[in-house]
Amino acid sequence: MKRLLALLLILSANLTHAALPIQTWTLPNGARVLYVEHRGIPVIDLSIEFDAGSRRDPLRKSGLAALTNGLLASGVAASATEAALNEAQLSDAFADTAAQRHMGVSADRAGIALRALSSQPESDAAIRLTARLLAQPAFPEALLMREKTRTIAALKEAETKPNVIASKAFMRAIYGHHPYANSPTAESLDAITRTDLITFHRTHYVASRAVVSIVGDVSRERAGQIAKQLTGHLPPGNGEALPALPEVPPMPAAEQRIAHPASQAHILLGAPAAVRGDPDFFALTVGNYVLGGGGFVSRLMHEVREKRGLSYSVGSSFSPMKQAGPFTIGLQTKKEQANEALKVTRDVLTSFLKDGPTDDEIKAAKDNLIGGFSLRIDNNRKILSNVALIGFYGLPLDYLDTWTVNIAKVSADDIRAAFGRKIAAEQLATVIVGAPE
Amino acid sequence: MKFRNFALLLLSCAKLLPACVQAQAAHEFRLANGMKIIVREDHRAPTVVHMVWYRAGSMDETSGTTGVAHVLEHMMFKGTKTLKPGEFSRKVAALGGRENAFTGKDYTAYYQQIDSAKLGEVMALEADRMNNLVLDEKEFAPEIKVVMEERRLRTEDRAASLLDESLHATAFAAHPYRWPIIGWMSDLQQMTAHDAQDWYRRWYAPNNATMVVVGDVTPAQVHALAKQHFGGIAARPLPLPRPQTEPQQRGIRRVLVKAPAENPAVILAFKVPALRDIEHDDDAYALDVLDAILDGYDNARLNAKLVRTDKIAHSVNANYDGLVRGPALFTVAGTPAKGISTLELEKRLRAEIERIANDGVTASELQRVKTQLVAAQVFKRDSVFGQAMEIGSMEMAGVKHSDIDRIISRLKAVTPQQVQAVARKYFGDDALTIATLAPQPLPAKTNPPAVKTKH
Helix, strand or coil, X not given: CHHHHHHHHHHHHHCCCCCCCCEEEECCCCCEEEEEECCCCCEEEEEEEECCCHHHCCCXXXXXXXXXXXXXXXXXXXXXCCCCEEHHXXXXXXXXXXXXXXXXXXXXXXXXXXXXXXXXXXXXXXXXXXXXXXXXXXXXXXXXXXXHHHHHHHHHHHCCCHHHHHHHHXXXXXXXXXXXXXXXXXXXXXXXXXXXXXXXXXHHXXXXXXXXXXEECCCHHHHHHHHHHHHCCCCCCCCCCCCCCCCCCCCCCCEEEECCCCCEEEEEEEXXXXXXXXXXXXXXXXXXXXXXXXXXXXHHHHHHHHCCCCCCCEEEEECCECCCEEEEEEEEEEHHHHHHHHHHHHHHHHHHHHHCCCHHHHHHHHHHHHHCHHHHCCXXXXXXXXXXXXXXXXXXXXXXXXXXXXXXXXXXHHHHHHHHHHCCHHHCEEEEECCCC | CCHHHCCCHHHHHHHHCCCCCCCCCCEEEECCCCCEEEEEECCCCCEEEEEEEECCCHHHCCCCCCCHHHHHXXXXXXXXXXXXXXXXXXXHHHCCCEEEEEECCCCXXXXXXXXXXXXXXXXXXXXXXXXXXXXXXXXXXXXXXXXXXXXXXXXXCCHHHHHHHHHHHHHCCCCHHHCCCCCCHHHHHHCCHHHHHHHHHHHCCHHHEEEEEEECCCHHHHHHHHHHHHCCCCCCCCCXXXXXXXXXCCCCEXXXXXXXXXXXXXXXXXXXXXXXXXXXXXXXXXHHHHHHHHHCCCCCHHHHHHHHHCCCEEEEEEEECCCCCCCEEEEEEEEECCCCCHHHHHHHHHHHHHHHHHHCCCHHXXXXXXXXXXXXXXXXXXXXXXXXXXXXXXXXXXXXXXXXXXXXXXXXXXXXXXXXXXXXXXXXXXXXXXXXXXXXXXXXXXXXXXXXXCC
């Protein structure tokens, strides 16, 4: 106990200064900018994100958010000053700037990340191309057809895989009719038209709701210019907020067993749990480290893998989102022993929910989380992903500066109370794909 | 490991990137017991990655105990003369570290990422298990089951992995690249703690190990710590090398794999030279450039022609890894579009290589590929982990990490004529193996899922 107190004092003394100085401002068009100067290598990492994730897919058109994002790179229309570029020209032009571009869509967010050499001719060209692709996508009909065909083929492939079947069934079990449960089908993809893409883009990829994050070898002044350039040609948006999405509905506890010829059963347990920014976040983080988040040293890892050899991978996680994101426990095990593995897993969870972690476990969790904090922000890419998270979810700007202090403050009572509020063992959904017959 | 992951940076730096700050050169030491220490300073953050690589992987195994290199990797977390099972991981975690290990065909490696002030403590732990591992039957019994679960997860239930496994088992008759890193299931079922012990005794010696440290440290610090923790471990004679050289292939080989999947797939693997002698193996450089011209970016030849323009494939790729201890393969692969047979896709993939053999590549194509290679070297420096991976895997393949400048200039000097020449030379039938996936429908598809609701 004495050792712990001493450690906390040292840590809080060291951490009164900012872990990461983030500068932020809002452009006249409403876009929010977050910027971290991080020199050392001649690289700029940036992202621009929108509330344009798959939860915004219209009914019976699941897959629209992802197709819209993917097809931004399928060519840009001509503008008053610049000629149109087709898909190949756009690809070649990007390749010639040496920049790496990543399109990305999750349930909440969609956007583009760009990694460019900071030297000006190269990064200017890459940023200009990114701005055009965001604002003037051509969405050629023929390419939409081609991508729909490829997406459906990949979807059918994925739907033969036990992990994919399990994860889709799990999201349906815990979210019911909420958009978080939706995923594309051949029919929903088939129903998507070019007009849908144009409308989705015009509604969601708007300047007033853009979050631009810029990290790396770049001055404040140039970051300002980059943000303006990236958002300058976007539709301004009509100033109205996007329609509210339905509440996450309460779902009855259910156990679903789905037949599959694979040699292993894929098991998922969980429930909707926490929004991003939830005051319980730090207690859940420390508690979950003990339960199933702490790599090789968690209770689940010990009981399921180390002691009994039942699974290669087993763990638990909280994924906070705009609306209550899932708490998930996942594992895979030889089909014949699925029931045994499930029982061990449930016993670990039940006992954790009942008694909470021990003082030793809490100390071990804090030692790792606090001692390893520097590994969360030790390169551009990690810094960018943290800053983009802060920007998109509206977390406090000192979120990273106070992170270790907030972890240090968590008590055993906090953890028990937080898990009590978020998880009820008898309310969890269970999905077993490849269950023993 | 591809050449495209190498540093093209240094020579091109001045010309292409005025703002470029060169990566610190890595320093190298050798302890008296033969252990090699390589350090690269990177002070952008107060963290460090510490890796210990052993030059022993699945290619050093023999039939009957395939997978033992990887099983031993798992057992390295199971206790030493002074540490209880699992205590290694608990100690690293308590220091705030992240850790893991990986086994390849050519090597086995262990690493920790940690606050740089804690480097000495993880080094002490790593040195302890190099010399004092305890292989207990009681710990072996559940762990071998974990490895079998890993094999089920990553191979048995994955059509793509089964296809790859069959490809290698067909392309190689004598060389141990014919078996999978994780081993055959029946070998795992028969494996004993004694097999793992035997492996440990033969290969886990300081004179078979290379330490790579990248991060917020100085070479002098690392040298002193390495000497302190590893210096006392005695060198041991290593097993005699058994090259198990692959005999010359004399004709096309085909293998068909039936597995649950939706789409067919085909992989073509051509036997080509690896990079052994950086001065004289010119073809290895040209093959790497050819790989990038076929599949180095989203509008490279294979994707541009077969997926985007002609729409005869859903996906395609090319891959050449010349930095290997064993024989090298150049693969092209793809998933055909509906209505296109794997045979047709095979022809079209080969036609793209023939097009280069007949007509060559353009100067602008070559330039674009080189631009990508150069930039990748700058981007790579954002990650200390990536830098340590590169140094370690080069060393394991038998290429000195300090040769990187020379490799860079050789790659930069590749001409369109050289690319055309390798496209003509290595892509005939006689050293070709083709693996085809015949997808099998899921039997369960016909039955609606049984749902049981519990209250």
